[in-house]
Amino acid sequence: MYDVGTRKRALALVAQGRSLNSVSKETGVSRAAIRSWQSRIEPRRRSGSPCPRCQDVPAPPANQAAYAYLLGLYLGDGCINAHRRGVYFIRIVLDNAWPGIIDACEAAMRSVRPDNSVCRVKKQGCVAVTGSSKHWPCLIPQHGPGMKHNRKIALEPWQQAIVDTHPWEFIRGLIHSDGCRVTNWTEKVIDGERKRYEYPRYFFTNLSADIRQLYTDTLGKVGVDWKQPNARNISVARRASVALMDTHVGPKY
Structure with missing residues (x-):
């Protein structure tokens, strides 16, 4: 049996494009177990996660202060990548030198998507705080192909309203x-x-x-x-x- 933290970490590594073999060697989890988690565990966790932007009348995220902070982090050091079955992963890469910021990032990500999984993936000299959801492109429409500085970045009116209300965040x-x-x-x-x-x-x-x-x-x-x-x-x-x-x-x- 594996704990939830081990499962999250293994799935996050796979989501980065790592092979099942390399993830298995790093985590000590069998490839068969990782495959079963991909097909069974993660979809069940995501199924009951409503998106405020997908309602008949779209609404902003419930915790707007946390959203404003997370949006700032994303525009700096974040990216959103598509995975299988319509799931997206947001990653904010932060320096190991600032553990308080890593904690704050994880807290904001959990607050914005409380029903979805969030984990930390250790890299050399940094940590990628990673969250999975089908709705990250709804919540952060600045997502798109290529580097952010090579494409237009503009806030939607509802995002600008949040930033105007929580500018310091x-x-x-x-x-x-x-x-x-x-x-x-x-x-x-x-x-x-x-x-x-x-x-x-x-x-x-x-x-x-x-x-x-x-x-x-x-x-x-x-x-x-x-x-x-x-x-x-x-x-x-x-x-x-x-x-x-x-x-x-x-x-x-």
Whole structure:
């Protein structure tokens, strides 16, 4: 007998395109058992999972704050892949250095799809938080073929309404995926004496101009000043704006 965690991990590895043989060797689970889980266990878990977007009158996800955070994570370091029988897997790849963010990502994913399976797949230096559902494309319609920076990324009106209501959760998700808080320094000569000054700054880096625009539009709505020092980076360095970011986002953890 295998516990639920082992089953989830084995199925998540298979969903990444791994062979049954390699998954069996890594997990110690027989290939026959993995095949049976694919055909019997996972579909039963998903069958009773209603989608708010598939109702006669589409509705937003119940936990909108968690959704805004997860959407920010997805736009940064996420992807959605089709699997068999109409099931999709969302994956958010996060650095092992930030276990608190990994926990927050898993909690948000479970909150958005509470009836579907969520697991963590360990990789070299990172963790892929993975959730399965037939409805991820309904909930995140930005899913599509190819890299996000090579296609149009725009929010649906119902998504924009959620971001407008929970802007800091959206910003926090973007920073936790593709941003950072750093300490810069400079030297000034005052009264003939050279002094070193340190100051905090937030950076957000993304290849997609559309995603950068979503980020800066949301910053503007919460009163954060920003600059774009180069083609890929958005910088927040003014003292008052950094203080706002520290209050609502803070360093990675």
